[in-house]
Amino acid sequence: MLKFMGNKRLIVLMLGLICFFILMGLTLSGRTSFYWPEKFLKDSIAWTQSLFYRPAASVSGFFEDVSKLKTIHEENQILKKRLTDYALATQQLNSLEDQNKRYKEALEFTERQKQVSNYRYRIADVIAASPDPYNGTITVNLGEKDGIKPNMAVMNVDGMLGRVLTVTEFTSNVQLLTDLSDTQANKSKAISATVKGKEYKSGQNQGSYGMIQSFDKEKGLLIMNQVDVNDRLEIGDTVITSGLGKVFPSGIPVGTVVSREPGDFGITHKVAVKPFADFRHIYEVFIVEVPEVK
Amino acid sequence: MIRNSLWLILMGLLILEGSLIHWLIPQNWQDIVQISSNFMLIIILYIGLYLNRHSALLYGLAFGMLHDFVYYGHILGVYSFGFGLIGYIAGMMPRRQSGLILSTLLMMGIGVLLFELTKYGVYRLFDVMNMDFEFAFTHIMLPSVLFNMLFALAVYIPMRKLMEALQGQKVQAD
Numbered sequence: 001m002l003k004f005m006g007n008k009r010l011i012v013l014m015l016g017l018i019c020f021f022i023l024m025g026l027t028l029s030g031r032t033s034f035y036w037p038e039k040f041l042k043d044s045i046a047w048t049q050s051l052f053y054r055p056a057a058s059v060s061g062f063f064e065d066v067s068k069l070k071t072i073h074e075e076n077q078i079l080k081k082r083l084t085d086y087a088l089a090t091q092q093l094n095s096l097e098d099q100n101k102r103y104k105e106a107l108e109f110t111e112r113q114k115q116v117s118n119y120r121y122r123i124a125d126v127i128a129a130s131p132d133p134y135n136g137t138i139t140v141n142l143g144e145k146d147g148i149k150p151n152m153a154v155m156n157v158d159g160m161l162g163r164v165l166t167v168t169e170f171t172s173n174v175q176l177l178t179d180l181s182d183t184q185a186n187k188s189k190a191i192s193a194t195v196k197g198k199e200y201k202s203g204q205n206q207g208s209y210g211m212i213q214s215f216d217k218e219k220g221l222l223i224m225n226q227v228d229v230n231d232r233l234e235i236g237d238t239v240i241t242s243g244l245g246k247v248f249p250s251g252i253p254v255g256t257v258v259s260r261e262p263g264d265f266g267i268t269h270k271v272a273v274k275p276f277a278d279f280r281h282i283y284e285v286f287i288v289e290v291p292e293v294k
Numbered sequence: 295m296i297r298n299s300l301w302l303i304l305m306g307l308l309i310l311e312g313s314l315i316h317w318l319i320p321q322n323w324q325d326i327v328q329i330s331s332n333f334m335l336i337i338i339l340y341i342g343l344y345l346n347r348h349s350a351l352l353y354g355l356a357f358g359m360l361h362d363f364v365y366y367g368h369i370l371g372v373y374s375f376g377f378g379l380i381g382y383i384a385g386m387m388p389r390r391q392s393g394l395i396l397s398t399l400l401m402m403g404i405g406v407l408l409f410e411l412t413k414y415g416v417y418r419l420f421d422v423m424n425m426d427f428e429f430a431f432t433h434i435m436l437p438s439v440l441f442n443m444l445f446a447l448a449v450y451i452p453m454r455k456l457m458e459a460l461q462g463q464k465v466q467a468d
Contacts, residue, residue, distance in 0.1 A: 016375075016378075017375075020371050020374070020375040023370055023371040024369045024370065024371045024372065024375075024416065024420060025369075025420070027366075027369050027370040027371070028368070028369050028420055028422070031366075034366075038363050041360065041363050041364075042363055042364055045308065045309065045360070045363075045364050046364070048309050049309050049312055049313050052309065052310060052313040052314060053312070053313035056313050056314045056317045056318075057313075057317055059317070060317035060318070127312075127313070128312025128313050128364070128365075129312055129313075129316050130312065130365040130367065131311045131312060131315055131316070131330050131331045131332070131365075132330050132365065132373075132413070133328035133329070133330050133434050133438075134368075134413065134414070134417050134422075134423060134425075134434075135365060135367040135368055136367070137365045137366070137367035139312070139364070139365075165366075165367065166366060173365070173366060173367065175367060179367065179368075179423075181422065181423050181424065183421045183422060183423060183424050217328075217425055217429075218425075218426065218429050218433075280316065280324050281316070281317070
């Protein structure tokens with residue numbers, strides 16, 4: 001080996017190696033903002049990419065649609081029926097909301113408590129998705145200018161997708177749930193979760209609770225740890241975010257429980273959750289903006 | 295035009311790889327395996343194998359860095375390091391101008407596999423994920439190698455022609 005790469009070349013190679021490892025070490029998941037050259041590069045490339053993602057998706061979607069034509073008629077019938085249900089539900093919701101408002105006023109809720117579940121859903125188009133399987137990052141077309149900040153929750157109509165990792169002026173990078181890992185250096189945030197219908201309520205000690213900490217890429221399942229042995233969680237339950245972790249708002253559907261077994265230390269249970277969302281083909285996402293309390 | 299063609303191609307691939315490729319690979323495949331499409335690496339390998347190692351190194355470092363910026367998730371520098379190193383190694387391979395398509399494809403396959411191994415190694419070293427090596431090898435690396443070799447085969451003839459044109463230009467300049 002030494003023969004055909006001379007001494008000088010070897011030294012340069014080693015120096016390059018050291019420089020790159022320093023760079024990698026310094027940028028290890030800790031950064032949420034970029035310097036301006038990075039921002040400029042990223043925004044200009046992302047803008048060009050945005051011209052291609054949509055047409056590519058629609059062309060590929062067209063072929064999928066043709067093959068699904070038969071089921072569409074059936075689906076249509078069901079959806080029509082749903083629509084009437086929806087109209088009814090909206091009506092009920094309006095009156096309930098009104099009622100709720102009056103009760104809240106009667107109870108003298110503080111401004112903070114009123115605002116807490118008044119989320120704004122910002123629709124963002126996907127510009128590009130990382131081709132690297134180890135790095136589940138997608139770029140969306142809303143950025144700092146639109147008021148997007150790191151750590152906002154990202155979802156689509158199916159359920160939870162991930163969180164905003166970094167923002168530039170016009171775009172932001174979203175870290176998908178597939179990148180969740182409990183290894184030391186991976187600074188992904190664990191999601192505090194609960195079960196729909198079995199939420200934790202103050203004064204009552206029976207709410208389901210767990211932390212979604214990692215994603216099992218081999219099985220495609222999310223792993224929820226720290227579930228109490230006496231927890232009422234069952235297989236088939238719908239897991240939603242609890243909002244107790246202060247990073248994500250509450251009530252975003254995450255997935256269904258598929259298995260439950262004793263955890264690594266035997267003190268708590270480990271629960272596998274099958275995510276609702278398909279992380280591969282994403283057209284558009286909702287970024288959930290929690291209103292700030294002044 | 296020919297002189298600028300290399301970086302134009304690489305730039306085009308950088309833009310397309312995040313959008314087109316996810317939709318081009320059939321969904322049924324994606325359920326089983328996860329393919330990383332390193333089309334830029336294929337072009338850089340062509341540069342290394344048919345032009346010279348220094349331009350392969352430079353193109354690799356520059357476009358790898360662009361990729362790292364655009365898809366920043368865990369760490370900066372993995373693609374830049376991998377592209378540069380593998381482009382350079384490809385440039386040091388003994389050159390046979392016989393134009394054997396099979397040997398070129400084999401080199402491409404080895405190059406992509408080396409890159410995938412580097413990437414896996416760096417991510418494991420910095421502890422950003424703890425995926426099993428066996429799973430990563432069978433479900434990510436091998437399918438990626440095959441898929442990228444397919445791309446290498448598809449662009450073999452146009453790339454060879456382009457490389458010959460570029461070489462001819464260089465000889466004229468000398």
